[in-house]
Amino acid sequence: MLTSRQSLNDLLAELPSRDWDLLRPHLRVIELNFGPALIEAGLPVKQVIFPHGGIVATMEILSRGESIETGMIGRGGVVGSGAAFYDVPSPSAAVVRFPGPASAIEAGQFRSLMGISAALRDVVMRDLWTRSVKAEQTAACNAAHSAEQRLCRRLLHSRTLSGSDTMLLSQDLMAQMLGVKRNTISLIAHALQQKGVIRYSRGRMAIIDVDALASRSCECQLADGSIRPLASPRLSLAPRAVPECSIQRSPS
Numbered sequence: 001m002l003t004s005r006q007s008l009n010d011l012l013a014e015l016p017s018r019d020w021d022l023l024r025p026h027l028r029v030i031e032l033n034f035g036p037a038l039i040e041a042g043l044p045v046k047q048v049i050f051p052h053g054g055i056v057a058t059m060e061i062l063s064r065g066e067s068i069e070t071g072m073i074g075r076g077g078v079v080g081s082g083a084a085f086y087d088v089p090s091p092s093a094a095v096v097r098f099p100g101p102a103s104a105i106e107a108g109q110f111r112s113l114m115g116i117s118a119a120l121r122d123v124v125m126r127d128l129w130t131r132s133v134k135a136e137q138t139a140a141c142n143a144a145h146s147a148e149q150r151l152c153r154r155l156l157h158s159r160t161l162s163g164s165d166t167m168l169l170s171q172d173l174m175a176q177m178l179g180v181k182r183n184t185i186s187l188i189a190h191a192l193q194q195k196g197v198i199r200y201s202r203g204r205m206a207i208i209d210v211d212a213l214a215s216r217s218c219e220c221q222l223a224d225g226s227i228r229p230l231a232s233p234r235l236s237l238a239p240r241a242v243p244e245c246s247i248q249r250s251p252s
């Protein structure tokens with residue numbers, strides 16, 4: 001059973017002790033690995049996931065079968081919370097972009113706890129708001145900035161979320177990230193490698209010169225990770241009486 005949340009996920013770390021004690025018995029630690037999608041577009045969400053590390057990408061699936069990355073979620077966010085809370089099919093898919101551990105809770109249990117924990121609702125809603133703002137910013141980025149600028153921004157953001165300069169990232173995946181043709185990625189990656197910014201071989205990409213990568217990125221890099229509202233002023237996060245929990249808890 002989980003005993004501490006401080007080193008797990010930023011949202012879990014923000015919960016007051018009372019609310020953490022409500023949530024903790026229902027969380028189980030899982031490993032996020034490459035493979036089948038964590039969430040399928042158009043299907044109900046089975047579990048809500050709080051990454052401890054690694055990266056989960058949200059994907060928009062188009063009618064022609066193409067998939068385009070619309071966002072990245074790391075230890076500062078939660079995966080599947082919106083669809084689970086409203087008990088609706090997920091509009092987008094979620095796949096592991098960078099492996100790592102996570103805490104997961106069954107979707108129905110998560111929905112029940114959202115009904116009795118104002119602090120959990122607050123951290124989850126702030127995360128949804130943050131992702132909404134980032135999606136708006138990315139829409140502007142896609143329209144205004146070049147593919148090279150956007151790729152450099154995504155690589156910097158991936159580095160921040162994963163905490164690693166090296167990642168498994170095929171050119172097909174990079175094309176998905178930006179919604180561009182693979183040939184476009186091939187040309188950009190080759191140019192960046194020639195200039196010593198990255199090193200790329202057989203699907204493994206290493207960032208060699210972070211400053212050069214930042215200088216080639218668009219201005220949107222500055223907002224990545226900095227968009228985050230503070231706790232609702234109407235919500236005191238100090239320990240307080242929490243309504244009786246009628247949910248069946250799993251044995252601890």
Ligand SMILES: [Zn+2]
Binds near residue numbers: 149219
């Ligand atoms: Zn941009």
